[in-house]
Amino acid sequence: MSEHIVSPKIYFAIFAALMIGTTLTVWAAFQNFGPFNIVIALGIATIKATLVVLYFMHARYSPKRTQLVIICSVFWLAIMLALTLSDYDTRSHEMQPGVTRLDLPAPSHFFTA
Amino acid sequence: MHRTGDLYEQFQTLEQQKETATLGMWVFLVTEVLFFGGMFLAYTINRSAFSTAFGIGSNTLDIKLGAGNTVVLIMSSLTMAMAVWSAQVGKKKLVSIFLIATLGLGTVFLGVKAIEYKQKFDHHLIPGHGFDMKYHPAHPVAGDDLKELALEKEEVDKAFAVDPDINFHGQLYFSLYFGMTGLHALHMIIGAGLLIWLIKGSFAGRFTPQYNTPVEVVGLYWHFVDIVWIFLFPLLYLIDRHR
Numbered sequence: 472m473s474e475h476i477v478s479p480k481i482y483f484a485i486f487a488a489l490m491i492g493t494t495l496t497v498w499a500a501f502q503n504f505g506p507f508n509i510v511i512a513l514g515i516a517t518i519k520a521t522l523v524v525l526y527f528m529h530a531r532y533s534p535k536r537t538q539l540v541i542i543c544s545v546f547w548l549a550i551m552l553a554l555t556l557s558d559y560d561t562r563s564h565e566m567q568p569g570v571t572r573l574d575l576p577a578p579s580h581f582f583t584a
Numbered sequence: 585m586h587r588t589g590d591l592y593e594q595f596q597t598l599e600q601q602k603e604t605a606t607l608g609m610w611v612f613l614v615t616e617v618l619f620f621g622g623m624f625l626a627y628t629i630n631r632s633a634f635s636t637a638f639g640i641g642s643n644t645l646d647i648k649l650g651a652g653n654t655v656v657l658i659m660s661s662l663t664m665a666m667a668v669w670s671a672q673v674g675k676k677k678l679v680s681i682f683l684i685a686t687l688g689l690g691t692v693f694l695g696v697k698a699i700e701y702k703q704k705f706d707h708h709l710i711p712g713h714g715f716d717m718k719y720h721p722a723h724p725v726a727g728d729d730l731k732e733l734a735l736e737k738e739e740v741d742k743a744f745a746v747d748p749d750i751n752f753h754g755q756l757y758f759s760l761y762f763g764m765t766g767l768h769a770l771h772m773i774i775g776a777g778l779l780i781w782l783i784k785g786s787f788a789g790r791f792t793p794q795y796n797t798p799v800e801v802v803g804l805y806w807h808f809v810d811i812v813w814i815f816l817f818p819l820l821y822l823i824d825r826h827r
Contacts, residue, residue: 474599476672477665486662493654493817497647500822508826512818520811527665527807529800537607544614548621552628559629 475532485526492519590795602797609801613808620812623764627819630756637753639824640717640743641761644709644736646700650821653696654813660689661810667782668803671796679799680786686806687779690772697769704758711755711762717743761820768816771809778802 496515504511525531530541586593595601631638667682704710708719721737724730743750782802785791791799 474602474672477669479666479669482662482665482669486658489658489661490655493651493658496818496822497651500818500825503826512822513815516815516818519814523661523807523811523814527661527810528804533606534603537603537610540607540610540614544617547614548617551618551621552625555625556628 475529477526477529477532481526485522488522489519492522598794602800605797605801606804609804613804616808620764620767623760623767624815624819627760627764630760631823634747634753634756635824636743636747637750638757640740640750641709641754641757642821642823643739643825644704644707644717644720645761645821646703647821647825649696649700650817653693654817656689656693656696657810657813660686660693661807663689664803664806668796668799671791671799672793674793676786676789676791679791680783683779683783683786683799687776687783690776690779690806694769694772694776697765701762704762709754709758711759715751715755715758717751717754764816764820768809768812771812775802775806775809778805 492515496512499511499515500508502508524541530538591598591601595604663682663685667679667686670676670678670682706720706725708714708716717740718737721733721740724733740750747753779802782791782799785798
């Protein structure tokens, strides 16, 4: 068997990196970076997720076939997000100038909280 | 089905058998990515439309419990990875120990989640008839930090000034919060069931350097659930914290 065994040293190093990422993301949330708060939060989360996929899930040492499947999942997710969001972003302005459809108040009969 | 030892007849080698199993698991995880992706999409659209309500909703969550749970879950991923390693190098006792540790940490995560849900019920933050963002600041219970509560009241009042329909829009945030964390918790419960099955197998000494596919495949699932939480934590807990 030519199976690649990832050593515990690497696992613990990745764990440490994930802990640092968690600390960083909590710290960054309390700073005011304006519109970049969400970019930083998602950036750190993406890096953490990538580390988990590459090392904990052994993607780095997997056959090319498996790696292709992983890349496909990201690709199809990107299609779903990009096409839906661009649709929402461009369509709702037709309803009322300057106001997106979702900004309209909830109908008064909808909830009685 | 006929098999020789651990090798099923349709495979040439154990390595090929394992590669097939992990590929199958990955294909399943692709469908899971798109499944959770739909919820993240609904979240993104609603958050961009009702950012004030989402910010104030997020600020009612307990960041200490959320961050603590993140640490617990990442730790459980580490012990899961170590269980795979133990099986690969043939340390049978360590496999059981690391699997039990993973199950324990997963259970702690779910316990903390239950405490958080209970809090939301107590504070009238469950979408539905009794939902009221103003309820908790006006009705402190024993153990509440009054200074923090006064701050929360101020924030809620400010939010109402910006968006008078915050009690409607806030329900969207909490529907997504319960939907997404609930679905994640359901995955954890299924994962815990799989871990119990693995622990039984490890007690019987089933996992060896030659055959450890079940540990590897359940590990993939467990790490995936971890990744979902890595995105859920900043998106649900950390909106508008700097205000």
